[in-house]
Amino acid sequence: xKINSSQxxxxxxxxxxxxxxxxxxxxxxxxVKIIGGEEHVQTPYGLMLRECVHNVPSGTYIQExxxxxxFLTNDEKNFAKRVQKSEKCQKADATRxxxxxxxNGGWDLPAKISxxxxxxxxxxxxxxxxxxxxxxxxFIGSQNNDGSGPSVSIIQPVLSYYKGWxxxxxxxxxxxxAFNSPSIFNITPHDEVxxxxxxxxxxxTIVSQNKLGEQSSLTVDRSGRNxxxxxxxxxxYSISNCTDYPKGRMTYSQMNVTLNNEIAAIPQWTDTFGPSxxxxxxxxxxxxxISIYHNILLE
Ligand SMILES: *[C@@H]1O[C@H](CO)[C@@H](O)[C@H](O)[C@H]1NC(C)=O
Ligand SMILES: *[C@@H]1O[C@H](CO)[C@@H](O)[C@H](O)[C@H]1NC(C)=O
Ligand SMILES: *[C@@H]1O[C@H](CO)[C@@H](O)[C@H](O)[C@H]1NC(C)=O
Numbered sequence: 398x399k400i401n402s403s404q405x406x407x408x409x410x411x412x413x414x415x416x417x418x419x420x421x422x423x424x425x426x427x428x429v430k431i432i433g434g435e436e437h438v439q440t441p442y443g444l445m446l447r448e449c450v451h452n453v454p455s456g457t458y459i460q461e462x463x464x465x466x467x468f469l470t471n472d473e474k475n476f477a478k479r480v481q482k483s484e485k486c487q488k489a490d491a492t493r494x495x496x497x498x499x500x501n502g503g504w505d506l507p508a509k510i511s512x513x514x515x516x517x518x519x520x521x522x523x524x525x526x527x528x529x530x531x532x533x534x535x536f537i538g539s540q541n542n543d544g545s546g547p548s549v550s551i552i553q554p555v556l557s558y559y560k561g562w563x564x565x566x567x568x569x570x571x572x573x574x575a576f577n578s579p580s581i582f583n584i585t586p587h588d589e590v591x592x593x594x595x596x597x598x599x600x601x602t603i604v605s606q607n608k609l610g611e612q613s614s615l616t617v618d619r620s621g622r623n624x625x626x627x628x629x630x631x632x633x634y635s636i637s638n639c640t641d642y643p644k645g646r647m648t649y650s651q652m653n654v655t656l657n658n659e660i661a662a663i664p665q666w667t668d669t670f671g672p673s674x675x676x677x678x679x680x681x682x683x684x685x686x687i688s689i690y691h692n693i694l695l696e
Pocket of ligand 1: 517518591650651
């Protein structure tokens with residue numbers, strides 16, 4: 398087919414428009430940092446070697462094998478991949494350095510009980526007044542803190558701010574590797590977005606969903622892990638000014654926790670860290686509601 402010059406011009410415009418509007422589904426990949434000659438990216442587990450962070454289609458099933466390699470499968474998206482065991486990733490295991498949790502409510506489940514489901518609405522806070530390359534991660538999540546399974550694993554739907562709001566499901570760090578699903582956008586301050594983690598038989602599913610019902614999920618093989626601790630948290634990186642935090646509240650609400658004996662639990666949250674910088678405060682309003690405030694003076 399021959400394209401005349403006016404059609405060409407028109408196609409060019411369409412191309413420019415789509416480049417301008419395209420948002421990266423994996424925003425951390427746009428900001429690769431070279432440290433010691435190695436590519437690193439920002440994750441909810443700190444700066445990680447880029448080769449240990451895997452961007453996978455929504456709905457991907459993550460399965461560890463005994464030999465340390467990990468199988469990723471997603472029939473619907475026609476995606477399959479084997480992530481080779483990597484001693485480099487194992488050695489750098491990011492779960493050993495979770496230092497950036499600023500505000501947090503946490504609860505240890507009763508002994509010999511593990512999680513079946515934890516869900517919450519996240520009230521999206523105001524957009525920070527300044528953008529100085531800061532990363533904000535708001536999430537509910539769970540960990541196997543009882544030593545079950547091959548290693549500590551974190552499952553979390555993460556509402557993120559990096560030059561804009563987006564929502565992704567994350568899992569870290571089987572064999573030192575982290576996995577994340579594509580970002581969901583169309584998130585604006587004061588929306589209620591939905592996050593859940595659910596353990597069913599041998600699988601754990603992490604769902605991140607905006608108010609339009611657009612969602613992004615991961616499913617991870619349980620590999621014998623009992624999820625025994627839950628939390629609702631704000632984690633930050635590269636804050637350089639208080640105005641890099643939102644002003645006012647972010648709230649986790651209508652939180653429902655179901656235990657593996659099918660009983661609905663009433664969590665006894667504890668504020669792990671107390672007050673934080675920039676008038677930071679975690680308020681446990683009731684067992685189903687936790688608010689995190691910054692930049693506002695509370696009574
Ligand atoms: C928690 O359960 C209540 C009662 O079933 C329901 O109305 C609410 O939507 C649930 N919360 C979430 C986040 O789905
Ligand atoms: C994990 O939970 C199962 C079933 O509740 C239990 O049999 C097993 O002992 C637990 N594992 C550990 C390491 O606590
Ligand atoms: C922090 O932000 C305030 C308000 O935008 C601004 O006046 C101030 O100069 C900033 N300080 C620094 C150190 O960036």
